[in-house]
Amino acid sequence: MKWHHIEENWAAFYEAIVDRWxxxxxxxxxxxxxxxxxxxxxxxxxxxxEPADARDEIRDWMRGELPSDVIMDPTHDGHSIAASSKYVPEGEDEYDDDARFGDDEEEDE
Structure with a gap:
């Protein structure tokens, strides 16, 4: 992960920080x-x-997973969806629902 993930979602990292320290x-x-x-x-x-040693320890910690609070953040989701556009065929909108997955309209029984 990058420091900007941590900085933008600082409170979401408290649990991970306390787990490590x-x-x-x-x-x-x-x-x-x-x-x-x-x-x-x-x-x-x-x-x-020493600060240099602490910096190295923090860098090692940053190689871990993003906390779920960050992953579930709508801002992070929006960025991930926009980044996925390179995998979406031309002319299709990456933000559109995709009916072929069968969950757009459920029939009432």
Whole structure:
């Protein structure tokens, strides 16, 4: 994942941050508010490391999965749908429902 995913969805990463760094405090994470340099300093202090080592540890953590709150975010979905347009045949709208999947109109029985 990229830092902009974290910055744009900062609160959604709290659980993942606390899972990785159990001593992290949500009130302090609120103050950081997605600022990458502040987060590096915070993790360096929390883990008693040099900032460069904390930065490397954060980079390793960033190689993980996006939290489900971020994946389910409508902004993320819209971006994913727009990015899928390269796989949609010319003349077809990637935002249209596709009736061939059979879920557009269900018959009442």
């Amino acid at each position: 159990p001593d992290a405090d949500e009130a302090e994470l609120d103050e950081i508010d997605g600022d990458q340099k502040a987060f590096i300093r915070y993790i360096a202090e929390l883990t008693e490391q």
